[in-house]
Amino acid sequence: MRILSAILLLCSLGLVACGGSGSDRTITVLGSWTGEEGDAFREMLSGFEKDSGIDVEYTGTRDARAVLASELHDGHPPDAAVLATPGDLRAYAAAGELRPLPGGSQGIGGDLTSATGPDGRRRSFGIVVKASVKSLIWYNPRSLPSGLRERLTAPDLTWDELSEIAGQAGPRPWCLGLADTSVSGWPGTDWIEDLLLHESGPEAYDAWVSGRLAWTSEPVRSAWRAFGSVVAASRGDARTALLTGYGQAGAPMFATPPGCRFDHAGSFITAFYRQAPGRPEAGRDYDHIPFPGASSVVIGGDVLGVFRDTPATRRLVAHLATAGAQRTWTGRPGGGAFSLNREVRPDDYPDPAARRIARTLADAGTVRFDGSDTMPTVMAAAFNHAVLEYVADPADGRLDDILGSLDQLRRTTRFPS
Template structure:
């Protein structure tokens, strides 16, 4: 869901293709090390460090808990500004000469862009990179490396391609977890035929409305066209109106654009905020039975319903395979801390965010996976979080969120196109033709 612009140099710079299975392993693997901080204990600095990101609600609470020990130890106040329109706000501030000290970017594409523009600072002077290599697999480091210099650090990760449900509601209705796409569609049709609503989908996210639909399409692409075509798609080595791309849209639309399958009909899909959309699964009677979203949505569910217990009251299953000839694949995302202003306060915060001690704070609160391999599996607060790790380690193929690597103009058009498509599926050819036209221009830059 990141708004980015990249050129071919940026693709190589972030070393995208190394995100295959090695990235999967580092999210949850190698947890047997003795913990050791990346740097010495922070010195007393005082002052303020301004941080810009997308988080609000429970995510923001977890970030603030993550930096509280840093504030206590250094005297530095972390002033966080959250906006769902991160790309526009950040671009405006950078162009106006007023960037934040530190920003949290939801993908590697914009790291490459800002690094190539000389807007963000390399971290070789801020972090002990040799110690960092002991805690992160090289693949994670490479994703935030541009022209041989490290410019960012992943502070949390998410497993995408999950379908959430209410186990008690499933059992009461006699439903079984589907193991294939066809079985998922059959379950969808059965629920609707019983006069109930199968899916809760919410695409509203302010200026970023539509991004949850892009995750659907990306998950489908991985399971129908495979990883190689997926890579060609985000690089624009195949056209937007390629049959493989069109098919992914159509399969998404077979659920999301059918009013009998979604809560509130199509207009409900468009008007419902992504963070609120799973809540009706837990009403009596259930307002829906299925919800597609990444691991972070657990935080939203538990904030809305604090008494719900993971596994017993809410659970997930992996987005099922579609083409049996395509190896099992997962989609991952992550948040990268970058430093716009090289100040003692910024450096100290970056050091803190990199440590397993800091990342374990968010992990223990739920809703996040840590890319730091010294964060123990024992730090995960519930079986769901640990099972997310197991899904990652069993995947044959892993890919980073494709839209996080697309040019800004293409990504914005992608979001808007999904909203248009859900309202009017007959316009798909026109939507894809427009995306192709935008892409042809954007990838020249």
């Protein structure tokens, strides 16, 4: 009995680790990173473990979202988890599942992980461990006439000018692939998000993402119509776009003659380009420009949230946000991962293409999360499906029906803020 009492006393004083989540010497983390990504994250964790003496038990699974929901239901969540979307972060914060973090991010884009808790207060509930930059237009400089290349790289390029340049490059200049093994349609949502943000501005974008701006409003409708012009000028027909995987959509840029000239895709696409026939090289065979218009950037991001607030977990969060830890991701050649920490400079990236993307991100006047990733799950799923419907039949009358249905869902869906 005396031994048991002594052990309980030591546990209560925090002088020994007594097992379970939230102990002073062990942290449990759940995430979706496996393979090379999992190795990179474990490398980040190993530095923390060495400096702090705290063990981190990381579980990586592609079913992380379902596993997390199950563990929360059972009352045994991990100390921290990498959330599938910013929308999940907002939902968990509103439900009181996430613990707020001290302060807010002062990095690129400001505090992108703020959310409203069950008490109505808006606070920071996570950190962006790594990001991908989505607002990019890719092209093959070797196959584009010099006159068009010069116009394309003008610093004040507008969307209308890009559309004109694309039309002069060929009758079907746009590469477009909407298929994905998990969720098809999202490459089209990326198009609409960029068009809305760059043409109508961040206020309209934020109102739309948060459910305050109707899908039938003119800014949203205009973005859909502009996307429709891309569909009409894309390689092949609607069936081609619907069945082509997003990672293979840009491969025809490297064919002779080119099957398409321009590809709208995030920083991650370079891994697919390098696998195309002929092994295309950055700078020589493919290059990029920022999405034209306002100095705005849409990003995708892996967000880590805390479910058990302990001193050890806070130390881990602080470590993962440091420039040293972030460089574990950004220093990998061709990884397509970017940091929002301003201490990670563009020169820290391993190749010229990544440095230019990092500069675009650092210089952006506005940074926003991917809109569909930020919306409630049911709204995001309907958005993906609506893109597929629209591409199959992009007539104006059909668009009215699609936007009307999306707006009806908006009015009956709760949007956590």
